[in-house]
Amino acid sequence: MRDDIDLLPLPLDALHRALGAKMVPFAGYSMPVQYPAGVMAEHLHTRSQAGLFDVSHMGQVLLRGPDAAAAAERLIPVDLVGLAQGRQRYGMLTLPEGGVADDLMAARRGDELYLVVNGAMKQADLALLKHGLPDHEVILLEDRALLALQGPEAEAALAALVPMVATMRFMDVATAPWRGADLWISRSGYTGEDGFEISLPADAAEAFARALLDDDRVLPIGLGARDSLRLEAGMPLYGQDLTPETTPVEADLGWAIQKVRRGGGARAGGFPGAEVILSQLTAGAPRRRVGLVPDGRAPMRAGVALYESETSTTPIGSVTSGGFGPSVGGPISMGYVPAECRQGTTLYGDLRGRRLPVRVTDLPFHTPRYKR
Amino acid sequence: MKYTEEHEWLDNKDGVITVGITGHAATQLGDVVFVELPEVGLEVTKGEEIVVIESVKAASDILAPLDGEITEVNEALADAPGLVNEDPEAAWFFRMTTTTPEEMDGMMDEDAYKDFSGDA
Numbered sequence: 001m002r003d004d005i006d007l008l009p010l011p012l013d014a015l016h017r018a019l020g021a022k023m024v025p026f027a028g029y030s031m032p033v034q035y036p037a038g039v040m041a042e043h044l045h046t047r048s049q050a051g052l053f054d055v056s057h058m059g060q061v062l063l064r065g066p067d068a069a070a071a072a073e074r075l076i077p078v079d080l081v082g083l084a085q086g087r088q089r090y091g092m093l094t095l096p097e098g099g100v101a102d103d104l105m106a107a108r109r110g111d112e113l114y115l116v117v118n119g120a121m122k123q124a125d126l127a128l129l130k131h132g133l134p135d136h137e138v139i140l141l142e143d144r145a146l147l148a149l150q151g152p153e154a155e156a157a158l159a160a161l162v163p164m165v166a167t168m169r170f171m172d173v174a175t176a177p178w179r180g181a182d183l184w185i186s187r188s189g190y191t192g193e194d195g196f197e198i199s200l201p202a203d204a205a206e207a208f209a210r211a212l213l214d215d216d217r218v219l220p221i222g223l224g225a226r227d228s229l230r231l232e233a234g235m236p237l238y239g240q241d242l243t244p245e246t247t248p249v250e251a252d253l254g255w256a257i258q259k260v261r262r263g264g265g266a267r268a269g270g271f272p273g274a275e276v277i278l279s280q281l282t283a284g285a286p287r288r289r290v291g292l293v294p295d296g297r298a299p300m301r302a303g304v305a306l307y308e309s310e311t312s313t314t315p316i317g318s319v320t321s322g323g324f325g326p327s328v329g330g331p332i333s334m335g336y337v338p339a340e341c342r343q344g345t346t347l348y349g350d351l352r353g354r355r356l357p358v359r360v361t362d363l364p365f366h367t368p369r370y371k372r
Numbered sequence: 373m374k375y376t377e378e379h380e381w382l383d384n385k386d387g388v389i390t391v392g393i394t395g396h397a398a399t400q401l402g403d404v405v406f407v408e409l410p411e412v413g414l415e416v417t418k419g420e421e422i423v424v425i426e427s428v429k430a431a432s433d434i435l436a437p438l439d440g441e442i443t444e445v446n447e448a449l450a451d452a453p454g455l456v457n458e459d460p461e462a463a464w465f466f467r468m469t470t471t472t473p474e475e476m477d478g479m480m481d482e483d484a485y486k487d488f489s490g491d492a
Contacts, residue, residue, distance in 0.1 A: 039428040040403040224402070224429055297406045297450070299426050324405035324428050331406070352424065 008251065010056045011145040011202040012209055019213075019220050028120035029057045029316075038222035043326040046191055046229055047366075051221035052212050059122025060144050060199055063113040063129065065136030072113055075132045076106065077248065077271040079258035083108050088186050090175050090256050092248055093117075093128055094360040098276030099244035101128055101249065103236070103272045105197075107173040107186060114173075114184070116146070116197070140151045144184075145205035150195030150229075152369065153217040158196055161211055165196060170370040177308025178208060183331045189358035192224065192368040231332060232325045234291060234363030239303055241289060241320040241334055247273070249280035250336065252289045252363070257281065284339055291361040292319060292347075293335040299323050299331040300358060306337060310355045317341070325365055332357070332365050374380075374476050375485035376437050381461065384476060391437060393425075396489040402427040409445040410466060416440060418472075423465050425456070427429040439487040440470035479491045 007030040010016075016023060021032035032054065034042065045051055063072055069080040078091035088107035092100045102121040117125045122140065127140045149158050159166045164178045168187040176183045179205035189195040200208055212218050227237070236242040242251050263278050271277075287363045294300045301322040305315035322333030337347065339369050341360050348355040374382045379397035383390040398404070408424035416422055416436035423434035428444040449455060455463040470476075480488060 033429075034402065038403055043428075228428060277394075297453070298408065299406060299431070301431065324426070326428070 012054045012056065015206050015209060016054065016220075021220070021222060024223070026223060026339075027057045027068065029119065030187030031057060032220070034222040034224045035220050037219060039228065040326050041223070042219065042221045042225035043228050045219045045308060046151045046221055046225060047327050048152070049217045049219070050149055050153040050157050050195075050215075051191070051224055051225070052209060052218050053148040053150065053221050054122050054145070054209070055148050055197070056145040056202075056205070058146055059115075059117040059119060059125060060141040060146060061115040061117060061122070061129070062109070062139040062141060063115065063133070063136055064111070064139065065133070068111060068113045068136060069108065071133050071136055073261070073267060074108070075129065075272065076104075076271060077261050077274065079267075080106055080113065081267065082258070082260060085110075085282050086173055087347070088171050088188065092242075092253065092256070093125060094248070094271055094273040094277065095244055096272045097244075098247040098273035098280070100238070100242050100246060100248060101125065101244060103238050103242055105186070105188065105252075106296060107341060109173075109184075120239060141199075143202050144199050145200045145202045147200070147205065147209060147212075148189050148195060149198065149212060149218070150189045150191040150193045152194070154195040155371070157212060157215045157218050158198075160215060161208075162279060170194070170372050179204070181208065187371065190233075190235055191229035192235070192366050193229075194366060194369055194371050216360045228323055228326055231321055231323060231334065231363065232327055232366035233368060234334065236289065236334070237321055243276045246289070246336070247277055247280055247285060249277060249317060250285040250287055250289065254281055259314060286339055287317065287336045288339050289320070289334060289363075290337055290341070291363040291365060292322070292335055292349075293359045293361050294333065294349065295357040295359070297331060298351060298356060300333045300351060300356070304333070304335075304349045304351060306358065307350065307355060310348050317347070328365050334363065373445050373482060374479040375482070375488070376479055376489075377488065378435050378437070379489065380434065382437055382476060382479065384473075387469060387473070388443060388467050389438070389440075389470060389476075390467050392464040393434065393456065393460055393483070394489065395460045396491050398457050401425065401432065401456075402429045404456040407449040407453045407456070407465070409447070409450065410442050412442055412445060414442045416442060416468070418475075434465060436468075438468070438470040439472050440468045443467050443469055447453055
């Protein structure tokens with residue numbers, strides 16, 4: 001049975017199927033949700049050795065034109081002007097009411113800015129960028145695949161093919177050739193592990209992926225484990241934990257907005273929603289994204305309403321992501337609660353009509369092991 | 373052994389029916405991480421959701437295969453839900469008696485279930 005007629009295949013579609021992946025629709029593409037090893041084994045393998053993820057659905061965008069970094073600061077509230085060559089940083093596109101249109105990675109590539117945005121949002125992001133930066137070229141790179149290699153053995157496995165990566169630090173970006181293909185490598189990821197994201201020409205992707213998979217330390221990893229890995233790492237998923245209705249401050253992403261863009265900074269504000277976001281950075285936001293640990297074994301997934309007590313009738317927050325954390329060994333969630341609910345507060349999640357206790361905790365659940 | 377279209381297996385021994393899920397169902401679910409069992413003594417109606425089973429991927433239910441009463445539940449699954457994936461034919465969920473034993477005659481046997489699930 002094929003119900004993915006309207007779905008676009010990714011450059012590695014044939015490889016995923018050859019590896020026995022179960023394919024599902026995601027962000028308009030047919031994507032591998034898991035391989036025969038299964039979500040649990042894939043997750044644990046990434047934490048202990050190295051996992052290869054196909055994230056070619058994500059949008060790779062080049063911003064070209066006069067002072068591209070300065071111009072992009074009109075839409076992105078982070079310090080891009082001060083971003084050095086060969087470095088990248090996390091950021092987001094904001095909306096006039098202070099919400100988040102998408103989150104992204106931004107890197108300096110010569111005079112250009114290279115952005116990696118969420119797959120489901122890339123067309124909307126392009127429209128937003130083109131509208132906000134009419135004097136600049138906004139180019140969606142549709143002929144490049146994107147792979148992520150994550151885990152404690154990622155450096156050794158990638159360095160076997162591209163030795164220079166061993167010298168990179170967390171959030172460095174570099175280019176390197178591999179069999180004539182032009183690789184754009186960043187030392188970053190979405191799992192809470194050390195690792196790399198590798199952009200490369202689509203027609204070289206399968207050979208490169210196979211070369212990585214030939215290494216015994218590397219297993220292919222699907223979307224299922226990608227989700228549990230990022231959940232343990234406390235990273236928000238756009239569309240669930242981060243939306244047009246959540247501000248960066250509420251989402252606990254204030255750290256991504258450098259001093260120079262905050263009140264009193266040399267380039268304070270000047271981005272959509274600056275009034276709301278800058279005032280929340282000083283005065284605090286009414287609610288915030290937190291970690292949640294349910295008592296017992298039952299996972300509390302996205303949509304579970306949170307109550308102050310077993311009997312109160314009005315929810316005070318909700319779960320936005322949740323499931324089982326294989327490395328944590330139990331259920332974990334994240335969600336939004338009133339700012340006054342500090343770490344250790346017990347709330348009650350409504351699970352199938354029953355109120356079950358859940359403890360507010362700091363994120364992440366799994367401490368990242370980056371090479372700084 | 374009898375099988376339902378909901379991918380349950382039923383093993384009738386002297387009127388006490390042991391119920392689990394098939395290997396096919398366990399594979400489809402993925403790694404099971406949580407099982408919520410019904411209470412012993414619960415009167416159930418065919419089609420009623422009586423077990424919550426959560427995998428790393430999603431939550432789903434096991435439905436009562438027959439009208440009747442729950443007589444025993446497999447508490448071991450609450451502590452070790454992974455048993456469902458390790459050996460689905462052994463990891464029973466509950467035992468029940470039924471007021472409609474004749475309905476089992478119409479259920480699939482092993483060959484019919486293999487055809488049904490595409491695992492033939």
